[in-house]
Amino acid sequence: MNEPLPLARLDVLRFLERVQVRDLERTRRWIADEERRENERLRREERRPPEPEWLIQYGLNRRNVDVVHRGDCWAAAKSGRCHLASKEQVVEALQNHVEPCGFCRPDTELGF
Secondary structure (H helix, E strand, O other), X not given: OOOOOOOOHHXXXXXXXXXXXXXXXXXXXXXXXXXXXXXXXXXXXXXXXXXXXXXXXXXXXXXXXXXEEEOOOHHHXXXXXXXXXXXXXXXXXXXXXXXXXXXXXXXXXXXX
């Protein structure tokens, strides 16, 4: 029977050491790259302007006000026709019978 000779424990450990030394440098590069990416992401997030509180959605002609939204409304983000608005502008629009968004319900938050 031709059974392979068992490797000496010391030989196995020396092999492991050689592999780890090469991989350790690569792993350290990966860690440095990931730290750099995370720092860049944090800097971008710090520079991001604050989310608006209120939005007014204009019609296709860009003059008529169609709908009012809260600043965090997903429907407003999808429309692409919204502009920043003050609370006073939104209240005035609601008083002039402009439709509130059916999803974010700014009228409820403002007590209409």
